[in-house]
Amino acid sequence: MTLSIYDLVTRAGFLLGIEEPIQSFNDDTRESIVFGNLWEHVLQNLLTGGDWAFATKTAELSRLSDEPADPNWQYQFQLPHDYLAARSAMDEGGSRIVYTIEGDRVLADSSRAFLKYIFQPEVTVLPAYFVTLYVAALAYAAAEPLVGVGTVSERMKRDLDMAMREARIRDGKNEPSRSVITPSRFLKARWTEGSAHARR
Template sequence: MQYLTDLQIANKALTKLGLPTIQSFDSQEEAARLAGDIFGTVRDFELATYPWAFAIKRAELPALADAPAFGYQFQYALPVDFLRLEGIYNYGGDSKNAYELEGNTLLTNIGAPLQIRYISRELNLVKWPPYFVEALATKLAYEMCERLKQDPQRKSILWQEYQAIIGTAKRCNAIQLAVKDMRPGSWELAHEEE
């Protein structure tokens, strides 16, 4: 079984631009250098901006030995693959002012271990569903278009394609996420009274 690689995704993006594929990010070709330069940033952005089921993780964090200088009792080092916090599970009460993120630490009055759910920098491409791969390749093509093609029309088409693909990807992903609190909203209650 052949596994997907960063290079294959970059080549998919270059194909969307109508450009030849590359053999390595270390090549002297401009396309290779640009793809290598932006791949990680675009990947992390796409991972962080939505709760992709394959990138969600849970962790129990031990408190750091040193307390924050002021404002909170505890601080916790965030996981090395942390991109975005989704929730804290062991606070008892109102979450307002329950924590602050500063650099790579989380400050709070919640004692250890701190139970968090977060979006990770998932680098195991085997876990990436095809819809995320397609969205990432299209976003890479969009980001590289101006420098490699100087074609505003193609860039506009790529943006429209990306919007359609990311919408589909989010719908596919939503099916995999657990149903949260399903209390009827005011709209549903109003229609039940009719």
């Protein structure tokens, strides 16, 4: 079953006791405004906070013709259009290379660079275990502005803890060597800041 972003925020709303489905972010309802402002921020925080197998890809970077302004680096490359956060970079032989990111460019001393990075998949193709986590995270993020601090918010925190643990287990079966964000790290962030390398 293909789920739209409105299906997912509606599920999050149900967890908060909101019975009416959310079908647009352009309505003047409080629920529409809150979820409309939260959904992508919450999604990107989840994605960039862990090495999710389904949201990781490797691509050769396009080398730019102009030299880096920083003389410490020989080459510069364009970041992929769907880039959210970097995980590692390699040369054409598969060896890891040292690099840095400035704005939308990668600086390195290798003439060819392959970047392993996190991207943002369409919500319609998110795996079921991540959908469960994402809905729990949306409900947790929206609990305070929609229902205030109290029992519901505390319950959303517990649900998010459980969903995070389950998602880590399920995603780890795809890539056992990957590390995924822990509940404590995620909850500490509380959506106050985006990832240092995340961009819309």
